[in-house]
Amino acid sequence: MRLLTIFTFLTFCCFAAYCNTITVGRTGQVKNLKQAIALANPGDTLLIESGRYLEGNIIIEKSLTIIGENFPVLDGDNKYEIFTIHANDVTIKGLKFINTGVASINDLAAIKVLDSKRLRIINNRFENTFFGIHFSNSSQSWIEDNQLESDAEAEHQIGNGIHLWKCNHITINNNTIKGHRDGIYFEFVTNSLITKNFSEGNIRYGLHFMFSHNNEYRENTFSKNGAGVAVMYTTGVKMINNTFKHNWGSSSYGLLLKDIRDSEVRNNHFVGNSVGIFMEGSSRIQFTENEFKQNGYAIRLQASCDDNTFSKNNFSANTFDLATNGTLVLNKVEGNYWDKYEGYDLNKDLIGDVPFHPVSLYSMVVEQMPSAVLLWRSFLVLLMDKAEKAIPAITPENLKDNSPLMKPYDLNKRS
Amino acid sequence: MNRIIKYVFYDMLRTRFIVLYTALLFVSTFAMFQIDSDADKVVMSLLNIVLMVIPLISIVFTTIHFYNSYEFIELMLAQPIDRKVIFIGEYLAVVSSLCIAFLIGCGIPIFLHGASFTALTLLFCGVILTMGFVSLAFLASVLTRDKAKAIGIALLFWFYFSLIYDGFLLWFVYAFSDYPLEKITLTLIALNPVDLARVIMLLQLDISALMGYTGAFYKDFFGSSLGVVLSTVVLCLWIIIPFSISLRIFSKKDL
Incomplete structure (x- = not known):
């Protein structure tokens, strides 16, 4: 040397x-x-x-x-x-x-x-x-x-x-x-x-x-771009500590992943995007320690994706946390914090005792009929979502977080 | 007419219900601001109150009040006063007291925490919905002589506008999802004051980006001055039409 x-x-x-x-x-x-x-x-x-x-x-x-x-x-x-x-x-x-x-x-x-x-x-x-x-x-x-x-x-x-x-x-x-x-x-x-x-x-x-x-x-910070960030046909991408914010519009995405494989998306912030992450045909991506806040959809996971893992992410104040277009579940969602989680924690290990279903019935309905979104926030939709939570019929039953966190992760201490 | 309004107004204050209603709205709005510092999210939560609780309370309270003051109305009718004057007086007294209760209950906390344009729209929608549902309550009251039946009709109105109609709309969108539905759904939404108020608020809250093409179309419509005027006119029709029908029935009714 x-x-x-x-x-x-x-x-x-x-x-x-x-x-x-x-x-x-x-x-x-x-x-x-x-x-x-x-x-x-x-x-x-x-x-x-x-x-x-x-x-x-x-x-x-x-x-x-x-x-x-x-x-x-x-x-x-x-x-x-x-x-x-x-x-x-x-x-x-x-x-x-x-x-x-x-x-x-x-x-x-x-x-x-x-x-x-x-x-x-x-x-x-x-x-x-x-x-x-x-x-x-x-x-x-x-x-x-x-x-x-x-x-x-x-x-x-x-x-x-x-x-x-x-x-x-x-x-x-x-x-x-x-x-x-x-x-x-x-x-x-x-x-x-x-x-x-x-x-x-x-x-x-x-x-x-x-x-x-x-x-x-x-x-990196990607903010207020016409259609956000779009990445395609690539393997071995590492995205760490980036901020995707305020990409808001009818065809705008925080991060659009199409045919991405063997990649890592860690410790990023997705704030105020109409869609935080949109995924299509992507496999073996690790999503860990990301923050999803105030997005329209936090994640839109198309059924063509497989073997992806979502863990230790924080989801808060999103309109829809997770949306998908099929009932086949090939991805793993485990150990995230969801602000919509209503379960309990009897043994005080900070992990909720009942699984959380992040896909709401209404997001499935909207996926099939986009114009049905005009009923969003009506009493009827509220009732339908509650009923579906109790007895899942349309939403993919296996797409669930078995160990949802009771409190959000402190993501800032690592970055 | 002013004297009638004054009497009815004092009568309503004496029942203390209005005071309770104001207090309830005030406490819940205030609590929401305490729990959440983000004003926009509070407006979202308040939206549920405005769309569900306010129509329900307006319609049920007004119907009950109308039957409770039946004797007063009969007494008034014995005097040389026009029926229309009595009826309009009753209406204005009830509407103004409920609107004042809403504006004090929700408005004061909102103004204390800084009023945004969205919050003002919410107050506007609340007032319009109160007025519309009071009209519907008067319609329910003059349709029948029986108090229980009238409350039933009033509740049916509420169910219809906040639940059944949306179910119909969802079915409609589902059944005809292959067709361009924007203009038709827009018309259908205008046929329900609760939906109309909700869509106006949703577009304020910028959720329209999620609504894809439909959202863009709606935003275009409600964003234009023609859309604002038209939706306000339609909301006002929802006040005027039920009231004028009930006024006509009341003036011809054999009491």
Whole structure:
């Protein structure tokens, strides 16, 4: 280990000795960015002074470090892609990208990366960009501390905030993405870490991925996105400590899981979503220590899901805790706290003595006839639910929590 | 007429029932605010009171009161006063006392804890339902001379509007679930004041997102100014129509 450190240090020193710094700007050696890139050798640093640079599409094919002072503005003039990077070891830091072009055929981006490795996109700002950061076939990169903001009105007018296609080993940390189509979009992205991002008010999904195996999502917040978070066709997803909140609308979900397998959803907060989790065709997912609060449906579990486990979750103030569309039960619900539980605990071990049936009759009725929901909260529905609780006839009898908690779990002490 | 209203009003206060009713509403509303600090959830719980308890109490109390003051009405009729004046006076006195009881009982705790638009809608719905069910009670009372029978009819009204009608609606939605039902169910809901008040409240509580297409359609309708006007008009019809029928029967009735 020590040897490695020394080696790295030495290499760094060597590089530092050979690297030049080129200052770009009104007072610098070079007035424009394209010229500076042409002049630079691989490994050089370009220091960009604050100002506005209107240079069309800038292609970077050398390993450069580009650093902005006081966020110089790179303007795409509503026509161009701004940076196209096709080189390893490029660092982009402290720049502000505005007004990329909008196109239906090309994915014009503020920063587009093709077939590259070891990039760092750090502390940049993006305003009114079509795609913000667009990676294809790249790996081992960092995307950190960026702020992306756009204000499109329709899906076809705007691209994704952070868009990754066929990438691996990417770290996406502490970015803020607002008003794009999808906040974060992955397709064929593997072994990546997504942490502490804030994705709010995007037109479609806050986070959207497909075929992106073995990624880990921690401490992200997805809030007020058009349709929440939707993830599909993936195995080995870890979602820990994220917050899904206020995704409220008739086709909005906190988290939509379609064909997800062998995954873990732990310690997340689902607050105020019209549907907390919607699951379809998903198997072997562990849901533990999550909080479901003030959702319309906490969980909508389609009968096509199997072998999933729900344990140690807190359900409170949801309209429906659990809804399903069939009577076949292949999932396990065990040891959760339900605020609608009315049982007792004679031996005081804090576990209720009678099982809790989280599926209410009325949620089954609504699942079959959506327009019946207009009777919700009427006296009739109340009576029907009570009668069904006493003698279950329509609701799946085996879908029950045999050891419901009497008191909610203290989820905060662990996080 | 003012004098009649005044007499009936004092008479009702003397029975102490109104005072008890106010106290009950006040204590339960206050207790709900104590148990739960979230004002919206309290409104949800109050919704059950407004939709079930208030119609029941309004209709039963009014029917009993009408028969208890039968002698007073007969005495009044012996005087040179128009029947309509007596009847309208009775109605206004009962309605105003019940509405005041409701507004004091539920309104004061709500205003103490900060009134939201939702809470105000709830108060509005409560007042309208009180007025509607008092009208229905008067209708039940003039339909028959027998007190027990009238209370039976009144209870039937209540059962019909809060239970039987919903059962019918559920069956209807089930039977015709293959068809687009939005406009028809909207009309059907307008035919029941309790349902109408409930749907107005549900849309306030933002549950509409759960209701899918139906919810979006309803929200669109009730959110528009036309929808607000129309639903208010329909609720008012539920006050006026039963009352005018009972007024007509009463003016022609051989007492």
